[in-house]
Amino acid sequence: xxxxxxLIQHRGEALGLLGEHLLLVGVSxxxxxxxxxxxxxxxxxxxxxxxxxxGAANVVQTIPSLALFGFLIPLPLLGGIGTTPAIVALLLYxxxxxxxxxxxxxxxxxxxxxxxxxxxxxTPQQRLWQMELxxxxxxxxxxxxxxxxxxxxTATIAAAIGAGGFGSYIFRGLATVDNRLILxxxxxxxxxxxxxxxxxxxxxxxxxxx
Amino acid sequence: MRGTAALLAxxxxxxxxxxxxxxxxxxxxxxxxxxxxxxxxxxQAIENPGVKDPRPSAVTRxxxxxxxxLCHQALLRGQIDVYPEYTGTALxxxxxxAPISDPAAAWSAVRExxxxxxxxxxxPLGFDDTFAxxxxxxxxxxxxxxxxxxxxxxxxxxxPGFGYxxxxxxxxxxxxxxxxxxxxxxxxxxxxxGLLYTALAQGQxxxxxxxxxxxxxxxxxxxxxxxxxxxxxxxxxxxxxxPSAAAALRPAFSRLAGxxxxxxxxxxxxxxxxxxxxxxxxxxxxxxxx
Numbered sequence: 001x002x003x004x005x006x007l008i009q010h011r012g013e014a015l016g017l018l019g020e021h022l023l024l025v026g027v028s029x030x031x032x033x034x035x036x037x038x039x040x041x042x043x044x045x046x047x048x049x050x051x052x053x054x055g056a057a058n059v060v061q062t063i064p065s066l067a068l069f070g071f072l073i074p075l076p077l078l079g080g081i082g083t084t085p086a087i088v089a090l091l092l093y094x095x096x097x098x099x100x101x102x103x104x105x106x107x108x109x110x111x112x113x114x115x116x117x118x119x120x121x122x123t124p125q126q127r128l129w130q131m132e133l134x135x136x137x138x139x140x141x142x143x144x145x146x147x148x149x150x151x152x153x154t155a156t157i158a159a160a161i162g163a164g165g166f167g168s169y170i171f172r173g174l175a176t177v178d179n180r181l182i183l184x185x186x187x188x189x190x191x192x193x194x195x196x197x198x199x200x201x202x203x204x205x206x207x208x209x210x
Numbered sequence: 211m212r213g214t215a216a217l218l219a220x221x222x223x224x225x226x227x228x229x230x231x232x233x234x235x236x237x238x239x240x241x242x243x244x245x246x247x248x249x250x251x252x253x254q255a256i257e258n259p260g261v262k263d264p265r266p267s268a269v270t271r272x273x274x275x276x277x278x279x280l281c282h283q284a285l286l287r288g289q290i291d292v293y294p295e296y297t298g299t300a301l302x303x304x305x306x307x308a309p310i311s312d313p314a315a316a317w318s319a320v321r322e323x324x325x326x327x328x329x330x331x332x333x334p335l336g337f338d339d340t341f342a343x344x345x346x347x348x349x350x351x352x353x354x355x356x357x358x359x360x361x362x363x364x365x366x367x368x369x370p371g372f373g374y375x376x377x378x379x380x381x382x383x384x385x386x387x388x389x390x391x392x393x394x395x396x397x398x399x400x401x402x403x404g405l406l407y408t409a410l411a412q413g414q415x416x417x418x419x420x421x422x423x424x425x426x427x428x429x430x431x432x433x434x435x436x437x438x439x440x441x442x443x444x445x446x447x448x449x450x451x452x453p454s455a456a457a458a459l460r461p462a463f464s465r466l467a468g469x470x471x472x473x474x475x476x477x478x479x480x481x482x483x484x485x486x487x488x489x490x491x492x493x494x495x496x497x498x499x500x
Contacts, residue, residue: 066402073408079369081401081414160402162371168400175375177279177303 003183014188020164024083024155028090029148036095037140037145040102041128042151050103057096065089073161086155086163093154094147101143105136108186138207145200152193156185166192233458238281238290239273242404243482243489244339244423244475247292249273250493252449255462257338258497268460278303285329285450292451292459296339298443300324300450302380309381313444324450332449332459333467337475340445341376341386342422342434343435349416350433357438358390361417371415373403381443382419389441396482423472425480447475464490465497 003176007014039057043050063071072078072085079085109132117131133140159167169185235256239249253269272290275281282304284290297316301307305323311314321331343358345368349357353364361368376382377400387394399415405417407426422429427434447470451459474496481492 066405069402070405070408073405073414074412080412081399081405081409159374159400161405162399162401168374171374171402172378174277174279174304175373176378177277177282179279182279 003187006184007188012152014184017164017166017168017185018188018192020083021152021155021166021189023149024086024090024158024163024165024195025148028087028155029094029144029151031087032091032094032098032147032151033144036093036098036143037102039095040099040140041106041132043099043103044106053099054103055108057099058120060092061096065093065154066160068092068163069157076085079161081161083163084163086158090151090154090158094151097100097143097146097150098140099143101140101146102136105143106132107140108139109128109135141200141207143206145197145204148196148200149193152189154194233267233455235267235292235405235455235458236270236271236290238275238284238293240278240281240293241274241276243425243479244421245294246273246489247475247478247482247493248335248447248449251466251488251496252292252294252459252462254490254493254497255465256458259461282450285452286327288452291455292449294335295450296445296447298340298381298445303375309443311440311443313446316444318445320448328453330451330453330456332451332463335447335449335466336468336470337423337447338445339421339423339447339471339475340437341382341419342423342424342427343437344410344420344427344432345417345435346410346413347431347433355433355435357436357440358441358496361390361392361435366395368394368416369396369399370394370417371399371401371406372419373406374400375403376419377459381441386419386441389439390423399478423475423479425476425478425483428476429480429484 012210068089072088073080075085078088082170112166113131113135114127117127122130154163156167158165158168159171166185166189169181170189171185173181173185174185215407237249237253237256239245243402248275249271253271256267256269259266272284275284275290275293278295278299281293281425282296285293293302294451295311298309299356300320300323301316302309305320307319307323310319317334343361345355349368354360355364372383377398383398386392399409401409403420406415407420407424407430409415410418410432422434426432449459449463478492478496481487482489
């Protein structure tokens with residue numbers, strides 16, 4: 001349990017890393033949600049968009065994170081090193097589960113319900129806001145949950161471009177052959193992922209109950 | 211029944227003879243270019259021994275393992291038989307000792323430490339892979355930077371970027387800034403070493419600590435500052451190995467020992483990093499060169 005002693009001893013620093021980690025995950029998944037849900041809706045509306053949006057999100061998912069960081073360094077504005085490119089990378093990784101969940105959630109709605117909405121004379125706008133999105137919400141939310149858990153894990157790699165987070169301990173531990181430091185980064189990151197999963201799962205169950 | 215027993219005994223004998231005829235060696239390496247090239251060099255030297263030793267051994271490659279930590283653990287547990295290491299890294303990172311600047315003293319200390327673990331070391335390969343303090347040529351010309359002590363006046367104006375290893379090690383950042391009395395205004399940007407070269411070339415940081423044998427130094431035209439106070443300890447390259455594999459390894463060691471100087475290693479690293487050639491191919495060319 002040397003890692004726990006280390007964390008307690010360096011609690012100020014560890015809290016700072018926790019803050020950085022939460023910032024990376026929070027900002028990137030919120031941005032991914034605001035981008036991903038409209039993209040998912042667009043993918044439902046048009047077959048062409050479906051192919052391109054889901055295809056692109058799939059491809060992004062396969063790029064190794066270090067390679068993605070390497071591509072981002074020379075980019076102006078969104079690139080470079082530090083927090084900004086790390087958030088960009090995490091956002092890109094979080095998009096796929098959210099887009100896919102939105103798409104699945106809306107296409108999975110019983111066609112009879114959609115016919116009823118049309119029969120009531122709803123415009124496509126009204127149908128989206130009053131019927132499709134509310135019914136798909138539990139599925140969309142489960143996608144957001146998956147995206148968040150993935151982001152908590154992936155954020156450890158953000159330390160490769162100086163964005164901090166618990167990954168700093170992991171990288172430092174790997175560089176100095178120090179098991180204790182690796183665990184001091186890996187265990188809190190894992191606990192954070194479990195907490196995010198549990199917390200969002202609770203919200204999800206409440207959404208489903210309505 | 212008797213026939214079966216005899217058959218089994220025969221098979222066992224065959225297996226034993228087979229094993230002896232073709233010893234098996236597992237070669238490991240860390241996950242950066244130089245280690246991949248060194249791993250390939252050794253693997254190929256074992257597979258194609260010279261005329262003196264006509265009995266080649268079978269080799270399994272476990273190259274690209276994630277760092278010093280993994281390689282050392284794998285060697286201790288017998289999951290690999292041999293991997294390339296550096297005296298300075300072994301002393302400070304593996305054995306947690308103070309760095310030693312004298313190459314000979316560092317060498318004997320390292321050998322002794324490995325012996326205590328029941329492991330052995332090859333003769334030195336012939337080059338040092340030490341920290342290289344690098345700047346862009348424009349900055350070097352502008353501030354007149356040649357040696358590390360030239361940094362003292364301009365340190366406040368430079369944005370440094372370092373790898374995690376440099377920040378943590380006893381012979382890294384803290385000791386180096388103390389030895390050269392450097393006072394950087396900005397806290398150093400700490401990130402992955404491989405990405406630092408790009409960050410320096412792109413102007414995201416102004417000064418980095420790289421590896422002296424990295425091919426990117428020459429390729430990106432970076433300026434390496436002279437260690438005029440002899441701060442950085444010796445990082446002689448060698449192979450750490452399990453004595454059980456000695457018979458297969460020794461002839462290969464004697465083929466490689468002393469033949470790899472810094473420039474040769476830099477050129478091979480550059481061939482992989484910048485020429486985009488396969489480490490195996492680069493190693494083959496070296497071994498087949500007259």
